[in-house]
Amino acid sequence: SQKIEQNSEALNIQEGKTATLTCNYTNYSPAYLQWYRQDPGRGPVFLLLIRENEKEKRKERLKVTFDTTLKQSLFHITASQPADSATYLCALGSGGADGLTFGKGTHLIIQP
Amino acid sequence: DTAVSQTPKYLVTQMGNDKSIKCEQNLGHDTMYWYKQDSKKFLKIMFSYNNKELIINETVPNRFSPKSPDKAHLNLHINSLELGDSAVYFCASSQIQGFSYEQYFGPGTRLTVT
Numbered sequence: 001s002q003k004i005e006q007n008s009e010a011l012n013i014q015e016g017k018t019a020t021l022t023c024n025y026t027n028y029s030p031a032y033l034q035w036y037r038q039d040p041g042r043g044p045v046f047l048l049l050i051r052e053n054e055k056e057k058r059k060e061r062l063k064v065t066f067d068t069t070l071k072q073s074l075f076h077i078t079a080s081q082p083a084d085s086a087t088y089l090c091a092l093g094s095g096g097a098d099g100l101t102f103g104k105g106t107h108l109i110i111q112p
Numbered sequence: 113d114t115a116v117s118q119t120p121k122y123l124v125t126q127m128g129n130d131k132s133i134k135c136e137q138n139l140g141h142d143t144m145y146w147y148k149q150d151s152k153k154f155l156k157i158m159f160s161y162n163n164k165e166l167i168i169n170e171t172v173p174n175r176f177s178p179k180s181p182d183k184a185h186l187n188l189h190i191n192s193l194e195l196g197d198s199a200v201y202f203c204a205s206s207q208i209q210g211f212s213y214e215q216y217f218g219p220g221t222r223l224t225v226t
Contacts (some may be wrong), residue, residue: 043116043202043217051207085212089155093213097143098167099157100215 002028004103006090012109013080021106022076023090030096033066033073038087038105047088048075080110115139117216118203119183124224125193133188133221135203144186145215146178155202161186162208190223198225 007022023033032051036044050057050066050073057064063076077084087107091100116137125131137144142164149155159178160167166178175191190197203218 034214043220044215046214046216049214056138064150087153089150095213097160097165097208099145099147099160099169101157102155104152104154 002026002092002101004028004090004092004101006088006103006106008106009081009104010107010109012111015080015082015112019077019080019084019108019110021090022107023073023075023103025032025071025092025103028071028092028101029068032099033064034091034093035049035062035064035073035075036090036091036102038091039111044089061093077108080100082112083111084108115216116205117202118201118218118221120197120221122222122224124226125226127193127195129193130189130191131193131223133203133223134189135186135188137184137205137216139205139207139216140189141205141216142183143206143208144180145206146186146188147201147202147204147217149200149202149220151199152226158201159188160216193223193225195225198223199207 013019034049038044043094048064051062054098061078087105089099089105090103127206145160146158158172177189180186200220202220204215206215
């Protein structure tokens, strides 16, 4: 069955450093991979999408890489700030209308 | 303006009851979804609805049924509620025509079955 693993349930990073989150998957050939942010009591918010034929995507302080051979995506937040503290979810999609398959998320804590 | 809205935000009910959760999106999207987030925060797709085509996750009990009166609405109806149905339910939408797959989520409905 399809499986998505995100590294550690919680990640503590000092403010100003780069936070790197990992998403690994098995038994899946996604057309694209997405990253979402979820704050307590709120719905996930879309951050970035990277397609199977793309290696890297950037948006402001965010960078995503996608290695379909390793079946892995890395999500980087540079110059991290306490406001970046949240749960970050990795999600895979097939390109159709059948919804996303989510990982369990990584709880990122940026300490001042 | 709220892009994806859900009502109610909280729903407390007893086992055996039937309840509905409403969802509306004002983004003009062609596809809507229902997800369930359990106590371990694991978010799982339940249904997707695109241009009158319904795709059902095979693990969803048939007590759950989505109803779409029009393209902007996808309501979730639950019959004979069970304790295990307690969770947060999220509605989402996307515009998959044009290959834009990012999803916009509503604020969630916390369902508690007692």
